[in-house]
Amino acid sequence: METKSNIVALSGSIRKNSSTQKVLNNLKNFMPNSVEYEIYNGIENLPHFNPELDNHQPPVEVQVYRELLSRADGVIICTPEYIKGVPGVLKNALEWLVSSAELYTKPVAVITASGNGENAHQALQLNLSMLNANVFDGAALLISGANSKLNEDGEFVKNEVNSLLKLLISKLIQEVNKKDSL
Numbered sequence: 787m788e789t790k791s792n793i794v795a796l797s798g799s800i801r802k803n804s805s806t807q808k809v810l811n812n813l814k815n816f817m818p819n820s821v822e823y824e825i826y827n828g829i830e831n832l833p834h835f836n837p838e839l840d841n842h843q844p845p846v847e848v849q850v851y852r853e854l855l856s857r858a859d860g861v862i863i864c865t866p867e868y869i870k871g872v873p874g875v876l877k878n879a880l881e882w883l884v885s886s887a888e889l890y891t892k893p894v895a896v897i898t899a900s901g902n903g904e905n906a907h908q909a910l911q912l913n914l915s916m917l918n919a920n921v922f923d924g925a926a927l928l929i930s931g932a933n934s935k936l937n938e939d940g941e942f943v944k945n946e947v948n949s950l951l952k953l954l955i956s957k958l959i960q961e962v963n964k965k966d967s968l
């Protein structure tokens with residue numbers, strides 16, 4: 787029987803009705819049957835990162851989050867930009883991965899969907915490089931003016947954007963499969 791690949795998604799927005807969350811929900815439709823796709827919904831419950839809590843028994847929320855990511859074959863991060871950077875809630879979640887290294891060499895795709903978003907897009911990739919994540923060629927997609935391109939269901943109304951998202955997913959899966967065949 788074919789084993790499925792696990793792809794876990796993280797959202798940089800915890801707002802109810804967030805366009806970021808809608809985009810991530812909508813990506814389900816682009817996933818092939820060979821993929822188990824899960825959106826992590828505990829990001830807002832992670833405590834503020836504190837190296838003193840990052841010991842042999844970190845907070846239980848952190849343990850669950852790290853376990854989920856360690857089981858993932860690939861990760862998708864979708865985020866808006868807040869004050870020219872990565873939203874604090876997402877930055878905090880990434881800080882919890884410094885010592886435990888769940889993203890080390892793991893394929894990670896990055897979607898910044900925001901008003902402008904350029905700064906968060908660059909900053910997030912820099913953060914991921916510090917974590918030694920595999921932000922492979924073609925892994926990053928910036929969607930500026932995102933809200934005006936989305937309908938109520940979080941679907942991009944322009945086929946062009948949907949094609950770019952599909953391409954991103956297929957590249958992520960390719961990267962995941964590459965790792966599997968090593």
Ligand SMILES: Cc1cc2nc3c(=O)[nH]c(=O)nc-3n(C[C@H](O)[C@H](O)[C@H](O)COP(=O)(O)O)c2cc1C
Binds near residue numbers: 800801
């Ligand atoms: C506190 C705050 C700061 C923001 N700063 C920026 C910014 O620096 N650059 C940008 O492009 N958009 C900025 N925005 C706009 C958001 O990125 C935009 O509304 C985005 O669609 C929100 O994502 P969400 O719908 O997933 O919550 C900001 C929004 C808020 C609430």
